[in-house]
Amino acid sequence: DQQVKQNSPSLSVQEGRISILNCDYTNSMFDYFLWYKKYPAEGPTFLISISSIKDKNEDGRFTVFLNKSAKHLSLHIVPSQPGDSAVYFCAASDRTDKLIFGTGTRLQVFP
Amino acid sequence: KAGVTQTPRYLIKTRGQQVTLSCSPISGHRSVSWYQQTPGQGLQFLFEYFSETQRNKGNFPGRFSGRQFSNSRSEMNVSTLELGDSALYLCASSLQGVGLRYGYTFGSGTRLTVV
Numbered sequence: 054d055q056q057v058k059q060n061s062p063s064l065s066v067q068e069g070r071i072s073i074l075n076c077d078y079t080n081s082m083f084d085y086f087l088w089y090k091k092y093p094a095e096g097p098t099f100l101i102s103i104s105s106i107k108d109k110n111e112d113g114r115f116t117v118f119l120n121k122s123a124k125h126l127s128l129h130i131v132p133s134q135p136g137d138s139a140v141y142f143c144a145a146s147d148r149t150d151k152l153i154f155g156t157g158t159r160l161q162v163f164p
Numbered sequence: 165k166a167g168v169t170q171t172p173r174y175l176i177k178t179r180g181q182q183v184t185l186s187c188s189p190i191s192g193h194r195s196v197s198w199y200q201q202t203p204g205q206g207l208q209f210l211f212e213y214f215s216e217t218q219r220n221k222g223n224f225p226g227r228f229s230g231r232q233f234s235n236s237r238s239e240m241n242v243s244t245l246e247l248g249d250s251a252l253y254l255c256a257s258s259l260q261g262v263g264l265r266y267g268y269t270f271g272s273g274t275r276l277t278v279v
Contacts, residue, residue, distance in 0.1 A: 085264040096168070096254050097207070099267025142207065146264055150195055151220040154207035 059155035072130040076143035083145040168271035182243040189257030196238040
């Protein structure tokens with residue numbers, strides 16, 4: 054039972070454009086969401102998080118949007134850069150230190 | 165400052181053997197979590213320790229166990245290895261109470277191959 058879903062396994066975006074990565078969840082007890090980026094042979098790197106009391110959080114080029122009624126969140130990267138090419142994971146928590154991860158979306162940013 | 169250190173980086177074991185993986189968290193971090201990453205299942209939570217106590221546990225069989233020492237270093241053990249245990253095992257650490265807001269810091273992982 055996949056509680057956190059990333060339905061797009063891959064995404065290709067031109068440099069300078071916006072990248073939008075999507076994530077859906079089923080458990081209404083989740084109230085904190087995180088995004089991680091992962092390069093091959095490295096551990097995931099934290100990007101940004103959002104609590105359920107907010108609907109938007111931004112940090113530099115990264116903005117996360119949360120739609121609780123739809124149980125959907127998205128990560129926007131503007132502008133996209135070649136160095137952003139990686140696998141992106143969303144994760145959810147019910148306020149414990151246990152993260153439930155999605156299966157990831159591979160982002161490729163081309164020149 | 166030093167990041168999360170996992171040893172060894174690579175490991176090859178035979179079915180039926182047992183294995184112990186080690187994780188040294190960032191200095192001052194007392195919460196340590198373990199995850200298994202496989203191509204088909206993504207990252208799955210194994211367990212989380214804080215101050216030598218297991219606080220959370222994922223849905224893995226009892227062959228998977230862990231512990232945390234007084235210096236916050238953690239080990240996980242897998243007994244009676246199966247081919248399906250081949251995976252990247254990741255350790256993450258955080259300061260108490262802020263991991264959700266500021267993120268958990270992951271190590272580079274231990275790649276375990278069971279043959």
